[in-house]
Amino acid sequence: MADELRPGQSVELLKELHILTREGKLNQDSRRKLKQVVHLYQFIEKLLLELADAPLLPSKGAGATAEPDQVGSLPPGITLADHGAGKSYLGFILYDLFFRQRSQGHIYGIESRAELVQKSTELAERLGFERMSFINLTVAQSAQSACLPERIDLVTALHACDTATDDAIAFGLQKQARAMVLVPCCQAEVARVLSQHKALSLSRTPLAELWRHPLHTREMGSQITNVLRCLYLEACGYQVTVTELVGWEHSMKNELIIARYTGQKKRASAERLRALLTEFGLLSLLHTRFTSLSENMPPVAAQ
Structure with a gap:
């Protein structure tokens, strides 16, 4: 099993997410699930590394768009908003593999079902994932919420149904997101x-x-x-790449849209x-x- 986990990956988290059994074992179903999660993480990790190394463009006020040739200081920490978070599988994996090793950065999980927000909040507390927040809002409501910062670096929306993906794009534009990762659903x-x-x-x-x-x-x-x-x-002003989420054979919704802000x-x-x-x-x-x-x-x- 150790060969199938990334270095430093939390076994306790994978048990909580039911990717590993209580004995820490992988069965055929959980092995496939782990492979899928890691595959998606690899796409997002590349973006996170780009954002961590890139200079932060200064904000020009609410709703404004920074010009690509303006150079600011290095970002104090990446902010990520995960829309339609559900049980927050993605958020927890991202925090465990990327944010936990860094002293800064914050993940906001946005979910309209209160019981899932409560469970995710409790799990983050148990694991000591201090820079994770879970907010009981719809995607559309979140753009006006004081619980979120004025600017978000990376927006994710995985299998957000129908117009929720459009709401996530609108959110990203308003928050001047430097990148978006979208897997549209119905x-x-x-x-x-x-x-x-x-x-x-x-x-x-x-x-x-x-x-x-x-x-x-x-x-x-x-x-x-x-x-x-x-x-x-x-x-x-985004450079867009469209590809398949190879390995997500269980889902007919297999389209991955990656957008990087260039200002052009x-x-x-x-x-x-x-x-x-x-x-x-x-x-x-x-x-x-x-x-x-x-x-x-x-x-x-x-x-």
Whole structure:
């Protein structure tokens, strides 16, 4: 078993998370679960190391975006917000393998189910994971919460259902996140809009055949949603990578979106986003889901 654990990994934590048995053993199911957790950690660890070594860009006020050529001081410690934390498997593993060895940094687990927040809080206290906080809020509510700092370095949202992933992106933009890691789950909002306008779309373009049947509507809605999210992040100054979570065979939701802030806002991405919204009859989402685009900003008053 020791060969399958990372150096210094807490056996007690893995028992609490039911990855190891009470005797500290791995069965076939728990071995697969451990492999999955470690695989995901490797993606996030790379980002954490980049953030730890990078200079912190100074804040320009609430909602402002720091320019990429501004150089500040080294960050005092990485702040991470984990949305839809559930039982906080990811947060605990990240703290154990990365944050515990460092004197600074903080993880905030955001979860709407009070009983899970309580259990995670109690587990963190038992393990002595002092720089972990668990907050009983929805993703949307968390952006306005005084329990979270003004700025968050890394935002994660793993299998946050439907529009919760969009709320996590909005949170990251507001908190000037330097990176985001998203694994979208069920996505129904775009599929609902596609269904509402299906008859009109079928008369307008043969492309509507791609979502004429309900099963295809759901699949197309999911695909379009993630494409729009990636374009939105690029338009807001992020470099985006999309890949598979290889090893998560038990889940059909296997898409991993990694966004790193560069400050280079891509106008072409904003234009293509709007063009796709127009083509698929989704313009109603422009001012609800993509509110940080320049065309959504209020006009500047004349001096």
